[in-house]
Amino acid sequence: MDTVARELKLAAELGLRTSLHIDAGGTQRQVAELREHGLLRDTTTFAHANGISDEEPRMLADAGSSVSISPDVELKMGFGRPMAGRVLAAGLRPTLSIDDVPSVGGDMFSTMRTGFAVQRGMDGGLRSRDLLEFTTVDAARSCGLAA
Numbered sequence: 001m002d003t004v005a006r007e008l009k010l011a012a013e014l015g016l017r018t019s020l021h022i023d024a025g026g027t028q029r030q031v032a033e034l035r036e037h038g039l040l041r042d043t044t045t046f047a048h049a050n051g052i053s054d055e056e057p058r059m060l061a062d063a064g065s066s067v068s069i070s071p072d073v074e075l076k077m078g079f080g081r082p083m084a085g086r087v088l089a090a091g092l093r094p095t096l097s098i099d100d101v102p103s104v105g106g107d108m109f110s111t112m113r114t115g116f117a118v119q120r121g122m123d124g125g126l127r128s129r130d131l132l133e134f135t136t137v138d139a140a141r142s143c144g145l146a147a
Helices: 002-013 030-036 056-063 071-076 084-089 108-123 128-135 137-142
Strands: 018-022 044-048 066-069
Touching: 002 018, 030 056, 056 066, 056 084, 066 084, 066 137, 071 108, 084 108, 108 128, 128 137
Parallel strands: 018 044, 044 066
Antiparallel strands: none
């Protein structure tokens, strides 16, 4: 945590956006710990976030942070179910990413199809428009380019 805190504080001082890969596997409360240290910001994107507690997506939403989901990688590497439904329920609009091109295809249409199929299979909660927004306007917003 000391290293992460130092790096996130330096990034904030320099006005830089940050991204963190996070997967607590249900055993740690990494988001809660970052919040306790005052390190959750609207300039941070959390990649994956599989396994975070049920309260932690709301913490990210309250801080204005974003979450980037890589459905193909998360399923292939056993990270767990992609978080689209959980982050939407917390008030966040996720973004989509590929993460690891040697492991999965490098095109966003495949990623959108996987994200759509998984969430539809779980609860039917996504529309095609959602996936298009995740990869365009929501992704732009996560990069500070909402305008």
